[in-house]
Amino acid sequence: MKPYRLLTDFLAPLINLYLRIRQQRGREDQDRFQERLGIASLPRPAGKLVWCHAASVGEMMSVMTLLQALRARHEEWTILLTTGTVTSAQLIAKRLPEGVLHQYVPVDRWSYVTHFLDHWQPDLALWIESELWPNMLTALKKRNVPAALLNGRMSERSYRRWRFIKNGAEKMLSVFSLGLAQTGTEANRFASLGLKNVSAIGNLKYAATPLPCDENALLKLRTEIGERPVWLMASTHSGEEEIALRVHAKLARKRKNLLTIIVPRHPERGHEIAKIITKTGLSFAQRSKKEEITSATSLYLADTMGELGLFYRLTKTVCLAGSFTWGGHNPIEPVQLGCAVIFGPRMDNFSVMADDILGHRAAQQVDNEEELIEALETHMEHPEESRRLIEAAKPWLKEKQSVLEETLLLLDPFFMTAKKAKA
Structure with missing residues (x-):
């Protein structure tokens, strides 16, 4: 080599410039x-x-x-x-x-x-x-x-x-x-x-x-949410927050007290995402600003670093983002924490894992936004569907460890x- x-020695000035820009x-x-x-x-x-x-x-x-x-x-x-x-x-x-x-x-x-x-x-x-x-x-x-x-x-x-x-x-x-x-x-x-x-x-x-969690923070959020129906859009990329907002709007027609939680893959996008939510007129709380969830909160923007384990423990129905606009994320993390996992059509980066978990009927894949709405509606109307996925995932995961x-x-x-x- x-x-x-x-070549890397010859390009040293450009490499150093690139590092300084970064x-x-x-x-x-x-x-x-x-x-x-x-x-x-x-x-x-x-x-x-x-x-x-x-x-x-x-x-x-x-x-x-x-x-x-x-x-x-x-x-x-x-x-x-x-x-x-x-x-x-x-x-x-x-x-x-x-x-x-x-x-x-x-x-x-x-x-x-x-x-x-x-x-x-x-x-x-x-x-x-x-x-x-x-x-x-x-x-x-x-x-x-x-x-x-x-x-x-x-x-x-x-x-x-x-x-x-x-x-x-x-x-x-x-x-x-x-x-x-x-x-x-x-x-x-x-x-x-x-x-x-x-x-x-x-x-x-x-x-x-399993991803770690602050137990005090978990207790506080559970108290704030109470018995409200809730679902999580985890590790979103640009364009997927809009999907979550449209899904929320349709699901909330039947469930006025629905809470949607959005966890962006890159928390530094929080300000940008907050602007998008503001345009919808929906009431939301932003975790990076230490805002609390109230009965009027429709959306919770969890734009903080390293807290995904907290939100996987908080919600049992999870849509794994990255799978609509990018190439997917690791489905094992929510499965380990007892979540019913739904993901979109683009799981290219985890294709083997996705095929395997689907083959064991331990997760659910949807092809588009409308199918995601239908899937979430089913999980909310029939909690046993979530329990089925969660139970099917346990032996699948144990076998792999x-x-x-x-x-x-x-x-x-x-x-x-x-x-x-x-x-």
């Missing part, structure tokens, strides 16, 4: 920006260290349970977790297990990567899902750091792109002596690109710890080998 290294727009952490340049803000603890890289929020959430299990299984090891987004860092700050450190992953320039590895000197590297950085992976191989690809994911689009530079992909993937893919199709794609010793054991998201123990068993030899090498 020498051409890539030379910083000005709030997409980089002002206080910890040096970490993106490979300059650590924490000392390296003495002893063995395993580095786990999870690109952003989704990958991070899928790996948290694994990190806790690794700490319990190999308590003498320190774990370094890196992510690349401000949102992931904000969330991890509240959930970091004991013995786990967090840093931002450096941008993939050779000098930044070198600074990072010189400081942290990992004894083992665990790469989560699909973010493959040539300079970093080349540097790991050059330093003979054992590495494994976990929860490997490769879309058809990514596969086609990597096939054009198959020799480069093969060199990059050669750093991994173990590959654990989410599905057989993805395992075959990785194998075709040159990854040795790859197999499919399932998705770590199935074994993820063995992926965590399988992953731990397959990683044990890596820890043992690294321990002997260090000794």
